[in-house]
Amino acid sequence: MNEVQTLTYPIEKLKSFSSSVFQYFGVDKADADLASDVLAAADLRDISSHGVARLHTYFDMFELGRINPKPKVSVVRETPSTATVDGDNGLGLVVGPKANRIAMDKALASGSGWVSVRHTNHFGIAGYYVLQALKHDLIGWAMTNSTKLVAPLWGGERRLGTNPIAIAFPALKERPIVIDMATTAAAYGKVEMARRKGEQLPEGWAIDAQGQPTTDPNQMVQGGALLPLGSTRERGGHKGYCLATMVDVLSCVLSGANWGPFAPPFALRQEIPERSVGKGIGHFFGALRIDGFIDADEFKRQIDDYVQTMRATKPAPGTDGPLVPGDPEADAEAIRRVVGIPLILPVVEELRDISRKTKIAFD
Amino acid sequence: MNEVQTLTYPIEKLKSFSSSVFQYFGVDKADADLASDVLAAADLRDISSHGVARLHTYFDMFELGRINPKPKVSVVRETPSTATVDGDNGLGLVVGPKANRIAMDKALASGSGWVSVRHTNHFGIAGYYVLQALKHDLIGWAMTNSTKLVAPLWGGERRLGTNPIAIAFPALKERPIVIDMATTAAAYGKVEMARRKGEQLPEGWAIDAQGQPTTDPNQMVQGGALLPLGSTRERGGHKGYCLATMVDVLSCVLSGANWGPFAPPFALRQEIPERSVGKGIGHFFGALRIDGFIDADEFKRQIDDYVQTMRATKPAPGTDGPLVPGDPEADAEAIRRVVGIPLILPVVEELRDISRKTKIAFD
Numbered sequence: 001m002n003e004v005q006t007l008t009y010p011i012e013k014l015k016s017f018s019s020s021v022f023q024y025f026g027v028d029k030a031d032a033d034l035a036s037d038v039l040a041a042a043d044l045r046d047i048s049s050h051g052v053a054r055l056h057t058y059f060d061m062f063e064l065g066r067i068n069p070k071p072k073v074s075v076v077r078e079t080p081s082t083a084t085v086d087g088d089n090g091l092g093l094v095v096g097p098k099a100n101r102i103a104m105d106k107a108l109a110s111g112s113g114w115v116s117v118r119h120t121n122h123f124g125i126a127g128y129y130v131l132q133a134l135k136h137d138l139i140g141w142a143m144t145n146s147t148k149l150v151a152p153l154w155g156g157e158r159r160l161g162t163n164p165i166a167i168a169f170p171a172l173k174e175r176p177i178v179i180d181m182a183t184t185a186a187a188y189g190k191v192e193m194a195r196r197k198g199e200q201l202p203e204g205w206a207i208d209a210q211g212q213p214t215t216d217p218n219q220m221v222q223g224g225a226l227l228p229l230g231s232t233r234e235r236g237g238h239k240g241y242c243l244a245t246m247v248d249v250l251s252c253v254l255s256g257a258n259w260g261p262f263a264p265p266f267a268l269r270q271e272i273p274e275r276s277v278g279k280g281i282g283h284f285f286g287a288l289r290i291d292g293f294i295d296a297d298e299f300k301r302q303i304d305d306y307v308q309t310m311r312a313t314k315p316a317p318g319t320d321g322p323l324v325p326g327d328p329e330a331d332a333e334a335i336r337r338v339v340g341i342p343l344i345l346p347v348v349e350e351l352r353d354i355s356r357k358t359k360i361a362f363d
Numbered sequence: 364m365n366e367v368q369t370l371t372y373p374i375e376k377l378k379s380f381s382s383s384v385f386q387y388f389g390v391d392k393a394d395a396d397l398a399s400d401v402l403a404a405a406d407l408r409d410i411s412s413h414g415v416a417r418l419h420t421y422f423d424m425f426e427l428g429r430i431n432p433k434p435k436v437s438v439v440r441e442t443p444s445t446a447t448v449d450g451d452n453g454l455g456l457v458v459g460p461k462a463n464r465i466a467m468d469k470a471l472a473s474g475s476g477w478v479s480v481r482h483t484n485h486f487g488i489a490g491y492y493v494l495q496a497l498k499h500d501l502i503g504w505a506m507t508n509s510t511k512l513v514a515p516l517w518g519g520e521r522r523l524g525t526n527p528i529a530i531a532f533p534a535l536k537e538r539p540i541v542i543d544m545a546t547t548a549a550a551y552g553k554v555e556m557a558r559r560k561g562e563q564l565p566e567g568w569a570i571d572a573q574g575q576p577t578t579d580p581n582q583m584v585q586g587g588a589l590l591p592l593g594s595t596r597e598r599g600g601h602k603g604y605c606l607a608t609m610v611d612v613l614s615c616v617l618s619g620a621n622w623g624p625f626a627p628p629f630a631l632r633q634e635i636p637e638r639s640v641g642k643g644i645g646h647f648f649g650a651l652r653i654d655g656f657i658d659a660d661e662f663k664r665q666i667d668d669y670v671q672t673m674r675a676t677k678p679a680p681g682t683d684g685p686l687v688p689g690d691p692e693a694d695a696e697a698i699r700r701v702v703g704i705p706l707i708l709p710v711v712e713e714l715r716d717i718s719r720k721t722k723i724a725f726d
Binding site for chain 1: 653
């Protein structure tokens with residue numbers, strides 16, 4: 001096993017660099033700042049694969065003219081509590097927050113708001129969106145499809161994205177409950193990390209190009225696939241596949257985006273799908289007004305109780321007992337706001353490469 | 364392994380018997396028929412643990428006066444697209460359909476409808492509710508909490524119910540996509556069946572009373588717990604725990620029902636919770652108007668394509684390839700409508716016992 005070296009940067013420096021890079025390609029300052037905020041949320045919450053580690057991919061896409069820097073994000077159909085939004089091929093990090101805002105505004109006016117989005121691309125971490133909803137005493141939901149990487153149960157090839165689901169609930173004195181989970185057994189970033197370190201994968205994470213179970217990260221990366229949450233039929237792999245399907249339909253079929261194996265690739269090295277069934281990828285945002293159901297403070301008091309009750313669970317032997325969803329991310333954020341964001345050297349090199357090409361200063 | 368003997372009954376006979384039993388306790392005929400329909404849906408779809416196999420438990424609860432046969436199901440708070448419903452301690456099989464109807468009506472009027480329900484009890488299969496929504500070109504959602512049976516990841520005791528999630532999407536020519544899944548690695552019914560047959564459980568399903576992993580079904584049943592979907596930290600057990608939490612909060616904290624370990628027991632042999640934090644258990648229903656987002660026929664055509672695309676996936680070695688969510692249940696229903704419902708002898712004996720006590724004829 002090789003040790004992974006890192007360099008540490010203050011979050012403000014990373015935000016400012018990201019925003020300048022987006023502006024370099026013609027994105028308005030307000031939108032560029034918004035997009036940088038979304039990336040920063042990932043780095044702060046230690047979902048590092050979705051932070052500035054992805055900036056070079058956005059950079060490549062802009063350079064190739066594959067992202068519209070000045071999109072007209074528009075509502076193409078709506079009811080008092082639903083809307084379909086066309087992202088006009090803008091940056092997902094800009095389209096996402098704008099569509100989420102529409103869901104929140106509808107919730108404030110009509111009790112709930114549900115927005116399906118087409119013609120967009122990678123929107124960062126799903127958790128960012130549900131944290132925005134918390135600020136308005138709304139229960140926020142966020143989902144998105146992504147480029148195919150996952151086999152359906154009993155499938156021998158990639159057909160679905162990692163299709164995450166996020167939802168958050170505010171507390172009064174405790175930290176909020178924040179759920180943000182891919183619908184796979186394990187994140188692709190963990191496979192990449194194992195590959196970098198020369199380690200084997202646990203069973204249940206992946207299949208190889210022949211559709212056979214594998215613990216070799218190279219076999220997964222080279223034409224294999226991730227397995228859905230539950231991994232096998234015996235342990236509920238059909239349920240992870242069901243969840244991925246749910247996300248796919250709500251984000252894409254409902255909006256007119258490309259679902260399943262037809263999601264366009266985001267990274268340059270990925271193959272182009274055999275056909276197109278819609279525009280771009282899709283997201284799905286929801287917002288529920290808490291006081292549409294119950295007094296918001298009463299709800300939050302109950303969440304405090306809920307959190308304390310779960311923490312008081314008898315621990316399984318050899319563990320410190322259950323966490324509350326969002327604990328690891330909130331802990332990471334508390335530390336990283338103070339000490340900065342550790343970036344592995346390959347990511348630092350990518351940012352330096354962007355700096356050289358754009359003449360925007362970086363360290 | 365012992366072979367399990369069954370007797371087979373036409374569904375209409377089981378429905379008529381169930382309805383008569385509910386009416387025996389003072390439930391109106393219309394409500395009794397509705398409740399019997401929900402039970403029948405479980406038996407038809409081969410989710411047999413939730414069909415007439417549970418009638419004796421409802422019978423016991425009525426006999427003890429623990430269910431209100433003539434509930435006033437009321438809306439206690441609402442907005443155009445949300446409502447909180449109090450089930451007045453009625454039969455969950457009656458409260459559920461009425462609350463689901465409110466969600467559907469709100470969706471037809473405002474684009475979406477979201478209803479959280481308190482003061483209710485076991486509502487049958489979640490899949491029943493989302494199938495109702497399909498009839499109105501709505502995307503239906505249904506969730507419920509239930510008596511504690513599941514450990515949170517890293518917990519050594521029962522703290523959560525099996526908390527199922529259902530959602531369905533209509534197709535044009537293909538069968539609909541119908542998702543109905545507990546948020547556990549495996550259903551409790553499968554543990555019961557293994558116990559009856561004297562078989563071991565697969566790894567990843569359960570822990571014993573000390574919180575240690577076990578493959579002995581007796582150890583799970585006698586004070587142990589089921590594990591959430593994903594089973595272990597390595598394979599994403601925190602995600603199953605997150606999903607169970609989501610269902611719990613939407614169904615109970617939002618409505619004012621008893622969440623987590625405080626859900627009241629439904630079966631007589633289960634322990635009474637240490638405290639009460641609300642009324643009864645809780646459900647959560649949602650409905651989204653498809654044409655609030657996209658032309659409904661266009662949506663259904665895409666679902667046809669989706670279903671055909673998933674079926675065309677390269678099969679994993681040794682399998683026939685992926686199913687589409689809802690396939691096993693729809694296959695079972697097609698057969699069972701014709702040949703009848705096979706009931707294991709212990710269930711037949713329970714129905715005969717009800718027949719003796721109520722003088723309602725059964726076989």
